[in-house]
Every structure is written in structure tokens, then in C-alpha cells.
Amino acid sequence: MIYVLIGFIIVCISYFLYKAYKNTQDIQINKINILPDSTKQFPSLSILHLSDLHLENISLTPSQLASKLKDESVDIVALTGDFLDRKRSIPKLLPYLDVLQDMKPAYGIYAVLGNHDYVLKPEDLAELMTVLQEHDIHVLQNESETISVHGQLLNIVGIDDDSTNRSDVTLAYQDVQEGTGTTVVLTHDPNVVLHMQGYRFDFLMAGHFHGGQICYPKAYHLAKMGRLAKQNVIKGLHMHHETPFYISEGLGQTGLNIRIGSRPEITFHQIPLSHSKRASFKRLNSSAAGSST
Secondary structure (H helix, E strand, O other): OHHHHHHHHHHHHHHHHHHHHHHOOOOEEEEEEEEEOOOOOOOEEEEEEEOOOOOOOOOOOHHHHHHHHOOOOOOEEEEEOOOOOOHHHHHHHHHHHHHHHHOOOOOOEEEEOOOOHHHOOHHHHHHHHHHHHHOOEEEOOOEEEEEEEOOEEEEEEEEOOOOOOOOOHHHHOOOOOOOOOEEEEEEOOHHHHHHOOOOOOOEEEEOOOHHHOEOOOOOHHHHHHOHHHHOOOOOEEEEEOOEEEEEOOOOOOOOOOOOEOOOOEEEEEEEEOOOOOOEEEEEEOOOOOOOEO
8 A cells, every 4th residue: 555655646746847847848928018107209129038048957949949039029139147057058058149149139139147157167157258259249247338229328237146246236337327328237136126226227137036936836945045035026027116127037947947836938128218217017928917126
């Protein structure tokens, strides 16, 4: 009888893990529109946002990514860190970057690094940086670039990873002129938003939490990952001091290649290029709710 019970338990666990693995193949495509309160029409910026590829544990192939993006066009691509954490994974990154290049984003591809990228040895991290740069990806480490998009100034600010104490908001903003254009922030750990008093931004994108990856039903294991996680602010669209920020659930996984209560995510954002400080926001094709912090 005991062997029957053990066998039953093994079958149940195996089925549970199989379903959790299949969840990693259930890619959600979310579309986020940030709409100004004013009825005045502003030019807008379209962004493809990808985060946390974790190429050691990703179920989405480059060809599948290409298929999902084939009918889309965007102004910029934003990559918010955690590409990989092992040197041997660097060649695996190349076809994914080729897919993004093939999209031909009108104003380029921008990236920041995450805590897992910094696990690499210095020489291997340098190799990763070279690969990104060879694919025309602007890697921002506490720095910014200002470009003209549809006749409007756009400040793209990259704040380095906060979870490894590499973030320096003052340094990242040193070349951003106050009151000029629209400011979009890329960072890996969204907790940095809590330390940006006095630094204006119109939209911020991050990742890091994987939407919990394993939620039962709440991602209690993320509590050690900062104040936002303790408040269960781990995915989706949120507001901080009346300014929107977005936390992607990411594409890959860490540890086991499974997800429970979360799904991999590809996100398209549409934001106004304007000086409007207040905005309402609408989330399309997505189930995760936003909140204020």
C-alpha cells in the first residue's frame, strides 16, 4: 500500500512540474497605452520592452520570438537586463539579438544590465558588452542619451542595477536638462523608483521579479528583494508620485525552468511625447492589475 501511495505522489509531482514547465511556453503579449488627460493630440513613442531573458532557462526560441514580432514596428526597443549569467550562454544570445535588429526600430535599441549579468567574470562581462554593442545596442550604465523622435526631444536614462548597489541616479541624470523633452528610464531592479525623489521621469521600465515566477498564491519568497516586493508590487503597471512605471514578468526563468502563477511576457508600450505631467493609463490584453506606491 505504501508503494502505491509513493507512486501516486510521484505521479502528482511529475504532472505538477510538467504543467509548471508548460507555463514557461505560454508567452503573454501585453500592450500598454499611456494616454494624456488632455484631449490635445501629442506625438507618441512606441516601445518594445523585453526583460530577463535568462538564456540558461528560456523556453522561447529565437524563431518563435521572430514570429511573435513579425507584424510589429516600434520606435525603440528597451531591454532591462539579466540576459545571462554564464559565459557559455553568450553565443546563444546572438540569434535573439538578430531578431531585434531585423525589427529595425526607428530610433534604436537601448539596454541596461541586471544582477545576473554582473555574475559574469569581468572579462566575460566585457565580451557580453561587446556582443551587445556589435548589434548596435546602446548599453546605458548610469548614463543617458537624448535623441529627437517625431520632432520631440526624448531623454533615455539608463540606471544601473540597484540590487547590486550599482545604481547612481545622480550620475545617470547628469546630462539630462531639467524640463526638456520626455524622459524614459530603463533599469533592472524597479526598487530604484523609490530613490528618485527630485528626478523627473515620464515613464520607467524594469524587470527583475519575474512576476514572482512561483506564486503560491503570493510570491512570499520575494520579500527579501526590497520594499516593492514586500508590498506585492512585482509586475504590471503602477504609479509612483503620479508617474507610471512598469515591471515586466520577463521572458526567462531562474533556478528551475518553471512558472506558477506567472507567465513570460513581451510588452509593447505607447507613451505620449509631451510635457504633460499627469496621465491616465490603460492596459490592454493583460490580467495583472496596477497599484500606487
